[in-house]
Amino acid sequence: MPQASTTADGAQPExxxxxxxxDIALALFVEQGYEKTSLRDIATRLGTTKxxxxxxxxxxxxxxxxxxLRLHALGREALExxxxxxxxxxxxxxxxxxxxxxxxxxxxxxLVLLHQRNHNAVEQVLDDERNQAENEDAGxxxxxxxxxxxxxxxxxxxxMGSLGAVVGVLATGEGLxxxxxxxxxxxxxxxxxxxxxxxxxxxxxx
Amino acid sequence: MPQASTTADGAQPExxxxxxxxDIALALFVEQGYEKTSLRDIATRLGTTKxxxxxxxxxxxxxxxxxxLRLHALGREALExxxxxxxxxxxxxxxxxxxxxxxxxxxxxxLVLLHQRNHNAVEQVLDDERNQAENEDAGxxxxxxxxxxxxxxxxxxxxMGSLGAVVGVLATGEGLxxxxxxxxxxxxxxxxxxxxxxxxxxxxxx
DNA sequence: GTCTATATAGGGATAGAC
DNA sequence: GTCTATCCCTATATAGAC
Numbered sequence: 001m002p003q004a005s006t007t008a009d010g011a012q013p014e015x016x017x018x019x020x021x022x023d024i025a026l027a028l029f030v031e032q033g034y035e036k037t038s039l040r041d042i043a044t045r046l047g048t049t050k051x052x053x054x055x056x057x058x059x060x061x062x063x064x065x066x067x068x069l070r071l072h073a074l075g076r077e078a079l080e081x082x083x084x085x086x087x088x089x090x091x092x093x094x095x096x097x098x099x100x101x102x103x104x105x106x107x108x109x110x111l112v113l114l115h116q117r118n119h120n121a122v123e124q125v126l127d128d129e130r131n132q133a134e135n136e137d138a139g140x141x142x143x144x145x146x147x148x149x150x151x152x153x154x155x156x157x158x159x160m161g162s163l164g165a166v167v168g169v170l171a172t173g174e175g176l177x178x179x180x181x182x183x184x185x186x187x188x189x190x191x192x193x194x195x196x197x198x199x200x201x202x203x204x205x206x
Numbered sequence: 207m208p209q210a211s212t213t214a215d216g217a218q219p220e221x222x223x224x225x226x227x228x229d230i231a232l233a234l235f236v237e238q239g240y241e242k243t244s245l246r247d248i249a250t251r252l253g254t255t256k257x258x259x260x261x262x263x264x265x266x267x268x269x270x271x272x273x274x275l276r277l278h279a280l281g282r283e284a285l286e287x288x289x290x291x292x293x294x295x296x297x298x299x300x301x302x303x304x305x306x307x308x309x310x311x312x313x314x315x316x317l318v319l320l321h322q323r324n325h326n327a328v329e330q331v332l333d334d335e336r337n338q339a340e341n342e343d344a345g346x347x348x349x350x351x352x353x354x355x356x357x358x359x360x361x362x363x364x365x366m367g368s369l370g371a372v373v374g375v376l377a378t379g380e381g382l383x384x385x386x387x388x389x390x391x392x393x394x395x396x397x398x399x400x401x402x403x404x405x406x407x408x409x410x411x412x
Numbered sequence: 413g414t415c416t417a418t419a420t421a422g423g424g425a426t427a428g429a430c
Numbered sequence: 431g432t433c434t435a436t437c438c439c440t441a442t443a444t445a446g447a448c
Binding site: 031032033035036116117118119120121124143146147149153154156157158160161162163164165166167168169172173175176177179180184185188189191192193195196199 | 237238239241242322323324325326327330349352353355359360362363364366367368369370371372373374375378379381382383385386390391394395397398399401402405
């Protein structure tokens with residue numbers, strides 16, 4: 001979705017150099033970590049040199065930032081939708097959101113892994129950006145919503161717990177379910193999440 | 207447990223320099239990341255110099271490794287207990303293990319955060335060790351158990367999902383529940399996990 | 413057990429030719 | 431848009447005095 005890589009006639013154009021850099025960087029950042037990945041590593045795999053990268057990105061940070069923003073974009077509509085509701089409705093909307101999240105995590109597992117395996121690096125880059133422009137990150141927005149004391153603790157734990165379960169099964173548990181067709185895995189996971197979220201009566205309206 | 211830091215009369219001896227290094231390193235590794243933390247950072251906070259650290263640890267890696275081994279030790283008895291059972295019994299034993307896990311994560315949140323925020327660094331250090339001695343890591347052992355095709359997929363997903371929920375709520379969701387007494391949070395979490403794990407009939411014996 | 417001084421390597425980043 | 435060459439810095443790690 002961030003990459004409109006189809007032309008009008010549906011043919012696959014070769015990806016721009018910039019795009020190839022991002023692909024390679026994503027793979028390396030996930031498997032080696034951001035800090036351990038040098039620009040030389042990326043350049044070599046691209047078949048070019050360090051200096052060439054600087055035409056496309058001013059700093060190494062910017063590569064990580066752009067990748068993070070793609071994850072950010074994925075959660076954005078969901079968070080905005082959530083923000084328009086008030087607390088009671090947020091609880092009710094949650095199961096639907098998790099349901100969509102499952103598909104998104106499956107389709108973008110690498111971006112999720114990038115985020116959780118390079119938590120500190122991402123955080124540091126975001127801090128740098130925030131010092132210049134006071135933009136709000138998706139993570140902060142998300143936390144603010146889940147922190148709300150207006151939502152019963154029981155529900156908050158279930159909301160965060162369901163999120164942990166989804167990420168745990170689909171991202172962290174990589175290889176654990178490698179033999180299972182992804183659709184079947186998703187189906188099982190949805191059942192588990194339903195049990196987590198539906199096991200209490202609907203939130204009282206008062 | 208690696209640290210027998212109580213004397214016969216119960217008084218608190220001052221922690222050894224080695225122990226202080228580990229404490230400081232743990233804090234820094236969690237908050238800045240392993241790679242971004244230089245030996246100078248650790249030495250400064252300790253009030254000494256870089257070179258002094260090399261008396262206590264041969265390499266920077268070894269500090270991370272020792273911290274990781276403490277997490278390793280925590281899960282060890284549980285894993286060994288699990289290994290002695292056969293597949294059907296493993297499913298039945300799971301709820302009890304998760305219950306103990308909740309207490310352990312609470313008591314050692316920093317070690318858990320160290321592990322998940324420095325996933326790649328830990329993995330690389332372990333690989334180095336494995337190339338010399340062919341010892342099996344707790345993580346590998348754990349995966350091998352959860353991968354078993356003899357356990358129904360439904361159960362495997364619930365097992366991994368419960369683990370993700372616990373870690374998600376107690377570690378990742380740091381700050382989210384900062385206002386909540388930890389005992390109350392644990393109680394709520396146990397309820398959620400019960401709903402996840404108990405929502406199916408016991409596994410059939412054939 | 414801790415220090416100063418140093419060896420050595422590799423990183424990110426820039427200048428300027430092509 | 432990509433190259434070569436280079437600058438500069440910081441990191442780990444070691445040597446050897448105290």
